[in-house]
Amino acid sequence: MRNISRQDCAILDRRDPLAGFRDEFDIPAGMIYFDGNSLGPPPRAALIRAKEVLEKEWGEGLVKSWNTANWFQLPRTLGDKVAKIIGADQGEVLLTDSTSINLHKVLSAAVSLRPRRRVILMESGNFPTNNYIAQGLAAQLNRRLEIRFTDSVSIADAIDESVAVVCLTHVHYISGSILDMAAITAKTRQAGALSVWDLCHSAGVVPVDVNACKVDFAVGCTYKYLNGGPGSPAFLFVARRHNGRARQPLTGWWGHADPFAFERDYRPAHDVRQMLSGTQPILSMAVAEAGLDICLRADTTSVREKSRKLTGLFIDLIGERCSGFGFTLASPLDSARRGSHVSLEHDQAYGIVQALISRQVVGDFRAPSNIRLGFAPLFISYTDVWDAVERLLEVMKDGQWRRPNHAPPNTVT
Numbered sequence: 037m038r039n040i041s042r043q044d045c046a047i048l049d050r051r052d053p054l055a056g057f058r059d060e061f062d063i064p065a066g067m068i069y070f071d072g073n074s075l076g077p078p079p080r081a082a083l084i085r086a087k088e089v090l091e092k093e094w095g096e097g098l099v100k101s102w103n104t105a106n107w108f109q110l111p112r113t114l115g116d117k118v119a120k121i122i123g124a125d126q127g128e129v130l131l132t133d134s135t136s137i138n139l140h141k142v143l144s145a146a147v148s149l150r151p152r153r154r155v156i157l158m159e160s161g162n163f164p165t166n167n168y169i170a171q172g173l174a175a176q177l178n179r180r181l182e183i184r185f186t187d188s189v190s191i192a193d194a195i196d197e198s199v200a201v202v203c204l205t206h207v208h209y210i211s212g213s214i215l216d217m218a219a220i221t222a223k224t225r226q227a228g229a230l231s232v233w234d235l236c237h238s239a240g241v242v243p244v245d246v247n248a249c250k251v252d253f254a255v256g257c258t259y260k261y262l263n264g265g266p267g268s269p270a271f272l273f274v275a276r277r278h279n280g281r282a283r284q285p286l287t288g289w290w291g292h293a294d295p296f297a298f299e300r301d302y303r304p305a306h307d308v309r310q311m312l313s314g315t316q317p318i319l320s321m322a323v324a325e326a327g328l329d330i331c332l333r334a335d336t337t338s339v340r341e342k343s344r345k346l347t348g349l350f351i352d353l354i355g356e357r358c359s360g361f362g363f364t365l366a367s368p369l370d371s372a373r374r375g376s377h378v379s380l381e382h383d384q385a386y387g388i389v390q391a392l393i394s395r396q397v398v399g400d401f402r403a404p405s406n407i408r409l410g411f412a413p414l415f416i417s418y419t420d421v422w423d424a425v426e427r428l429l430e431v432m433k434d435g436q437w438r439r440p441n442h443a444p445p446n447t448v449t
């Protein structure tokens with residue numbers, strides 16, 4: 037078979053039904069941005085919205101805007117938008133706080149619904165904050181909770197009747213492997229345990245249907261593929277069947293049944309609002325809506341199809357053009373099992389990532405030896421992938437990654 041050419045990529049771009057979305061984002065000219073899986077770029081609509089919320093809603097409306105601009109309802113109204121993206125019903129999702137904090141809340145709620153069981157089952161290679169939050173919760177609860185770690189292939193076998201909660205990430209943050217949410221959640225239910233899914237690397241790019249899978253709880257962030265902005269509020273899903281019973285411990289006034297009655301004692305809201313704690317970062321939240329609206333307009337099937345093709349193209353091009361440079365693929369070869377980012381392992385990964393960044397190809401380094409590139413289908417084109425591989429080849433050929441200015445690590449990789 038003949039090798040892939042840049043012309044082949046240009047043809048794919050011309051036929052791409054999502055090509056028009058590229059112009060909705062403000063990305064520096066010349067930059068190829070493969071970090072949409074870490075911090076999505078700003079939608080142009082977000083820049084307009086930011087000005088409006090600062091000048092009009094905050095500046096002119098001041099405190100009235102809690103009502104006139106519906107600020108108080110934003111966790112619900114934006115939660116309803118996320119619900120459509122993850123297969124939840126209206127009223128089951130909130131936008132609030134961070135993923136870490138939401139994980140603490142839903143994990144607390146879940147373990148308290150299984151008071152006689154002692155195990156939280158997690159994947160050992162998961163994004164560390166999830167492990168840390170579970171460990172902190174176990175230390176706090178004083179009921180001899182055990183965090184049991186398993187590797188990704190042994191999850192189903194590790195689910196038994198000692199398990200209270202199975203807490204997993206749908207798309208792995210380094211490898212991009214997708215776990216079988218339907219099968220694992222079914223096994224979890226059979227064992228009488230509850231499921232908590234982290235959708236950070238799925239929401240907006242890999243189809244998710246939490247209710248079809250009968251998931252109990254889910255969390256995820258909006259600053260990755262949902263382009264909400266740095267530190268934009270995360271989301272949280274609680275299946276409606278748990279309303280009135282699932283209780284989280286950060287019992288602030290926003291989670292009260294009647295916040296503006298200012299009662300002395302806490303009385304929980306009987307729906308998902310119990311998962312709220314206090315006043316929300318309204319500026320950040322208002323701006324995040326622009327990214328959600330873009331995602332809702334994009335056809336899910338086309339997004340998934342393009343994502344599989346982009347990551348596949350990259351893997352093929354690395355195979356064709358960069359063999360002999362010491363790269364190994366650390367992501368599934370089968371695109372059905374792969375999310376929207378690809379990891380390559382190389383013992384000089386940090387230097388290579390820095391050299392690529394200096395050539396306007398922005399990806400990230402994940403310790404100890406991974407080059408991780410995210411292929412966000414709404415703004416990455418097939419020719420972008422071609423051009424990035426071309427620049428990678430240049431970097432490898434001229435040994436640029438060996439230069440000492442690429443050696444000292446930054447704080448944020």
Ligand SMILES: *Cc1c(COP(=O)(O)O)cnc(C)c1O
Binds near residue numbers: 134135165237270
């Ligand atoms: C990005 C990510 C997080 C982020 O948590 P924050 O509280 O927003 O810092 C959590 N879990 C996973 C799996 C992630 O990929």
